Amino acid sequence: xxxxxxxxxxxxLYAHNDKRRGGKATMLWLVEEVGxxxxxxxxxxxxxxxxxxxxxxxxxxxxxxxxxxxxxxxxLKKYPGVCPTCSQKPCICTD
Amino acid sequence: xxxxxxxxxxxxLYAHNDKRRGGKATMLWLVEEVGxxxxxxxxxxxxxxxxxxxxxxxxxxxxxxxxxxxxxxxxLKKYPGVCPTCSQKPCICTD
Numbered sequence: 518x519x520x521x522x523x524x525x526x527x528x529x530l531y532a533h534n535d536k537r538r539g540g541k542a543t544m545l546w547l548v549e550e551v552g553x554x555x556x557x558x559x560x561x562x563x564x565x566x567x568x569x570x571x572x573x574x575x576x577x578x579x580x581x582x583x584x585x586x587x588x589x590x591x592x593l594k595k596y597p598g599v600c601p602t603c604s605q606k607p608c609i610c611t612d
Numbered sequence: 613x614x615x616x617x618x619x620x621x622x623x624x625l626y627a628h629n630d631k632r633r634g635g636k637a638t639m640l641w642l643v644e645e646v647g648x649x650x651x652x653x654x655x656x657x658x659x660x661x662x663x664x665x666x667x668x669x670x671x672x673x674x675x676x677x678x679x680x681x682x683x684x685x686x687x688l689k690k691y692p693g694v695c696p697t698c699s700q701k702p703c704i705c706t707d
Contacts, residue, residue: 518684520613530695530703544653547668551646558639558675567681571690573642574672574683577665580649586662588669589613595666600625608625 520589527578535583543583547576615684622673630678638678642671 535543550572557565581588595601600608630638645667652660676683690696695703 518615518688520615520618523615523684523687526691526693530691530701532702534703534705534707540653540656544650548646548650551643554675555639555643558635561635563679566675566679567686568690570672570676570679570681570683571686574669574687575691577669577672580653580661581665584658584661584665586665588665589618591662591666592618592669593613595663596621596625596670598621606625607627608629610629 520592521587523574524578524582524588527575528582531579532582535579540580540583543576543580547573547580550576615687616682618669619673619677619683622670623677626674627677630674635675635678638671638675642668642675645671 538546550569554566554569554573557569578588580586581591599606600610603609633641645664649661649664649668652664673683675681676686694701695705698704
């Protein structure tokens with residue numbers, strides 16, 4: 518699936534809710550799901566890691582839609598095929 | 613760009629670092645970027661929101677790679693064209 522199609526599906530499902538709720542409250546939803554992902558990773562539960570990653574991805578799509586951001590374009594601007602910090606592929610950063 | 617191609621690019625750039633660092637430390641990177649996104653949204657800075665969304669997306673890709681998860685598959689399993697909570701499209705949840 519194209520990233521743009523993912524964003525379109527998220528828009529069709531949730532844009533009316535995201536607009537009503539606004540950016541700051543929508544950000545809190547992402548934070549909540551990131552917390553659930555942290556718990557799944559701490560507990561090393563593969564099924565939950567998969568589900569919570571999907572939720573975090575979904576909320577990132579919702580925020581991108583809300584702010585009129587093309588996620589693919591934003592990604593390629595920051596990561597144009599090389600690491601934005603060391604400018605190498607593969608990355609040679611050590612952190 | 614296909615979601616799978618995004619994951620492949622992230623793998624080629626960062627998989628060696630992610631494996632060395634491990635899941636828990638990689639999760640902390642996502643948390644750090646989510647904090648930066650929260651700051652950008654609180655300050656209503658469109659350029660920063662775009663960049664931090666890209667970073668959060670990138671770290672979600674890194675975690676998916678590290679745990680052998682296909683992000684598109686995980687998303688479609690949780691969001692099969694309808695909201696997983698109300699089973700409707702568009703979603704009729706009120707939160």
